[in-house]
Amino acid sequence: MATENPESLPRQTVDSSAFSSAGQCQYCHIEIYQQWQGSAHARSFINPLYRQQLARVSNESQGAADEFCVSCHAPIGWLTEQIPPIDGEGTDAVAQQGVSCDLCHAITEVPQVGNAGFRVSPGKVKYGPFDDALQSAMHESEYKRIYSQAEYCGACHEIIHPENGLVLSSTYSEWKAGPYGSRRIQCQDCHMTPGPGVEKPNPGVAATGAPKVRDHISTHYMPGTNVFGSKQAGFEDHAALAEETLQSAAVIFLGLPDGLTPYQPARVNIRIRNDGAGHYLPTGLSVFNDMWVEMVVTDEQGSVVFQSGVTGSDGTIPEDSIVFGTTFADAAGNETDNLWEAARVLSDNRIPPQKYVDEFIEIPGLSRPGTVDIKVRLLYRNITPQGAKELGIDIADIPVTEMASAGGKIQVR
Ligand code: HEC
Ligand code: HEC
Ligand code: HEC
Ligand code: HEC
Ligand code: HEC
Incomplete structure (x- = not known):
């Protein structure tokens, strides 16, 4: 599979006070918060299997692998230069939330698919899929087309060894080369809709009290295969959804x-x-x-x-x-x-x-x-x-x- 040059994107750094905690979003986005909270994204930094493999490669590479691994699993910690060190000791609670609301909704563009090839602009403006979002007291909103495109997910769902170029995980390029990619049926169309299969409408409101009932609200469970991890963390609904996804x-x-x-x-x-x-x-x-x-x-x-x-x-x-x-x-x-x-x-x-x-x-x-x-x-x-x-x-x-x-x-x- 084609390898993009994994070194081509210069590293971005951001001030550690720039990102908000997911807890601050739950007041108005309670359903989305609950869906995200039980997802693999919320556990990307604490996942025991990841932590164990991270310690192993870090040890054997004498730290050379550290930045690479944490860039997707602990992106806020990486951007704010709190992580590495990989034990996460001394990192703030926001960074420990892994792939969180404010990381994902700070993304403005994906110049490179793979290896955390996203750009962020955290702060007052939350970026998303609506071009007509109601401005809230908490934040401004801005439309970015990338939110409804597979390349957004591809920023992290394509893992390329930074030294030898081996493609370790190729979910995005598998999608792109296949029938869903050529028909532009996006990752979001399956993973951000209720239950398995391609897009099922989910009408509702995007925030508590938002006046506009929309044709589709994107769910944030993002089920994959994670039955065990969901159960272990106490999220039975997420475990059931992962089972259904596997069975589909x-x-x-x-x-x-x-x-x-x-x-x-x-x-x-x-x-x-x-x-x-x-x-x-x-x-x-x-x-x-x-x-x-x-x-x-x-x-x-x-x-x-x-x-x-x-x-x-x-x-x-x-x-x-x-x-x-x-x-x-x-x-x-x-x-x-x-x-x-x-x-x-x-x-x-x-x-x-x-x-x-x-x-x-x-x-x-x-x-x-x-x-x-x-x-x-x-x-x-x-x-x-x-x-x-x-x-x-x-x-x-x-x-x-x-x-x-x-x-x-x-x-x-
Ligand atoms: C480009 C982003 C990215 C980088 C870099 C990355 N990962 Fe991941 N990792 C993911 C994604 C996405 C998944 C889940 C889907 C998959 O398996 O591809 C994952 C899954 C895992 C899993 C499996 C977790 C489970 O519960 O099944 C382990 C273990 C893991 N990564 C360890 C590492 C280690 C160690 C490194 C550094 C050598 C690393 N990852 C680098 C994105 C990344
Ligand atoms: C005080 C209530 C409130 C809080 C707190 C809040 N939001 Fe919102 N948010 C809203 C409202 C209202 C909308 C507009 C909904 C609509 O127009 O349908 C919105 C819309 C959004 C959108 C869609 C933007 C677009 O243009 O597509 C995103 C993304 C978003 N919020 C993210 C967040 C994040 C991340 C947090 C936490 C850091 C957060 N919100 C906290 C009220 C809030
Ligand atoms: C047609 C529906 C569909 C589309 C489109 C789709 N997926 Fe999936 N995805 C599934 C199903 C079903 C599974 C469970 C079976 C499996 O693991 O392949 C899954 C599993 C996964 C997993 C879990 C892998 C693991 O090891 O646990 C990840 C991660 C994932 N998808 C990411 C993506 C990304 C990123 C895209 C877009 C580039 C995408 N998916 C497009 C249906 C879809
Ligand atoms: C992995 C990245 C990711 C995470 C984590 C994430 N979001 Fe989203 N969110 C998206 C994407 C992508 C969309 C747009 C999906 C689409 O248009 O198909 C979206 C859509 C939204 C919307 C607009 C509603 C809609 O129907 O599209 C709101 C509001 C929102 N997210 C809030 C949140 C909040 C609050 C959290 C944390 C509790 C969160 N998001 C976590 C990626 C993410
Ligand atoms: C900032 C990086 C990042 C972005 C952007 C991102 N993901 Fe992920 N995703 C991850 C990581 C890291 C994991 C693995 C977490 C773990 O298990 O430790 C993951 C896990 C998943 C899983 C669960 C896999 C399982 O084993 O059950 C699915 C499904 C998934 N992502 C889908 C998506 C989709 C769809 C998008 C785009 C809307 C997206 N992701 C965007 C980093 C990201």
């Missing part, structure tokens, strides 16, 4: 062999189509999550005669299972999940938007005539067993979401 993404079609004889192996075709995601499935830093296929074959007595992708008691996915994602290699060619050491893509079997992939599983010959029952599920888990171990979390506590399922029967005569 894929469809499975099974191709089953017909009329097998005993001892003849059966080749099952599992076709998975990315029906609902505007980018690859999965997208983002997939090294930290698991998306895989589980297949269970049972005989007429209900005994399991074959299985694939069934996790062990320690949560591990067996070696020969079908697992989707990107893996990285370091400069020496060894597989790594260290974002700073990653130098090239080792493998990538993800599913492009509105495309399908065909995977195959061979069931060894069944000894007796009869009918066997096949059940296939596409599963998702926010944290890998390795990640859970490092975070001191029991992998059994990480929810597994069933994204899609399909079933069928094979006759052995």
Whole structure:
């Protein structure tokens, strides 16, 4: 995928008193506040998995990675030069709110997609999608077209290694190269509307007491895949929305062999189509999550005669299972999940938007005539067993979401 020069944008610095706390917005934008509060954006600086990986790359790069990582996860801290140091010690509460209201609504332009390629102008004016906003006592408003465009999100949702140019996360360019990008169905059209799927109108008012009932108010839940993080932070609505989003993404079609004889192996075709995601499935830093296929074959007595992708008691996915994602290699060619050491893509079997992939599983010959029952599920888990171990979390506590399922029967005569 094309790499823009990640060094081309000069660093911007801003006075630390320039940004307001999200708490100051809630008086008038209470619904939007509640939606944002439970979102991954609000936890971008405190997310334990991020903090752990940050400490790891910071340590191994002797601080060289610090500015890069914090520019998107703690953008206010970065702009105001409070972070690094990466522990965030001594940073003010506003900077700890991560990707917050006042960071996002201070953005005036995105000169460069990726690597925090936004420009901000924090203060009295809040920028947004309305060209006719009522001026409030708290702030002025100004229209910027970029708010309704994918490039706005692309400022952070495209992660390029600043030293070797490797594209670590390419959500924006996956979108741009695909059918949603060419039809300009924006990130906002799926992620800032109620429930999964493309834009559903959400009429209402943008602020308490605002006189104008608008055709559409953009929701700020921004659900993705984050079931565990939302639950852990106590936001059940957000967790449910993440589940629904995952369940809207894929469809499975099974191709089953017909009329097998005993001892003849059966080749099952599992076709998975990315029906609902505007980018690859999965997208983002997939090294930290698991998306895989589980297949269970049972005989007429209900005994399991074959299985694939069934996790062990320690949560591990067996070696020969079908697992989707990107893996990285370091400069020496060894597989790594260290974002700073990653130098090239080792493998990538993800599913492009509105495309399908065909995977195959061979069931060894069944000894007796009869009918066997096949059940296939596409599963998702926010944290890998390795990640859970490092975070001191029991992998059994990480929810597994069933994204899609399909079933069928094979006759052995
Ligand atoms: C005193 C009430 C009040 C407070 C506090 C407040 N706002 Fe607003 N805001 C409004 C009103 C009223 C509107 C106009 C709504 C309309 O025209 O439909 C608005 C509109 C907006 C818009 C839309 C602007 C546009 O042109 O698209 C944004 C963005 C916004 N506010 C952000 C914020 C942020 C960020 C904060 C916290 C730092 C905040 N607001 C605090 C009352 C408030
Ligand atoms: C990740 C960036 C981001 C964050 C965080 C964020 N917003 Fe927004 N907000 C947007 C975008 C983008 C839009 C416009 C969406 C569109 O036009 O499709 C928007 C729209 C709005 C609007 C106009 C309403 C509408 O229907 O478009 C208001 C008001 C607003 N945001 C307030 C807030 C407040 C208050 C917070 C914090 C509680 C917040 N935003 C957090 C990006 C953000
Ligand atoms: C200032 C940088 C920034 C901008 C702008 C931004 N995001 Fe994000 N976004 C992040 C970061 C950082 C995370 C990861 C937070 C975490 O999990 O630690 C994230 C997480 C998300 C997630 C949740 C992923 C999950 O695992 O559930 C979604 C969905 C998302 N963003 C959508 C959007 C959309 C849509 C826009 C544009 C309207 C946008 N973001 C704009 C930085 C940004
Ligand atoms: C057609 C609807 C649609 C569009 C358009 C869309 N998305 Fe998504 N997005 C989804 C669905 C469904 C998922 C859940 C499945 C997955 O992870 O791909 C998702 C997941 C995500 C995630 C979670 C990834 C993770 O690892 O947790 C992020 C981040 C995200 N989208 C950002 C974006 C951004 C940025 C854009 C625009 C460049 C965008 N999306 C466009 C539907 C959409
Ligand atoms: C250009 C913006 C950007 C930069 C720079 C960035 N990230 Fe992120 N990070 C994101 C976004 C957006 C997400 C969520 C979607 C995704 O996976 O792409 C994310 C997700 C993550 C996650 C997964 C969180 C989860 O709960 O699944 C980890 C871990 C992480 N980042 C660590 C890092 C580290 C360590 C660095 C520095 C080497 C870094 N990030 C640099 C934007 C960024």
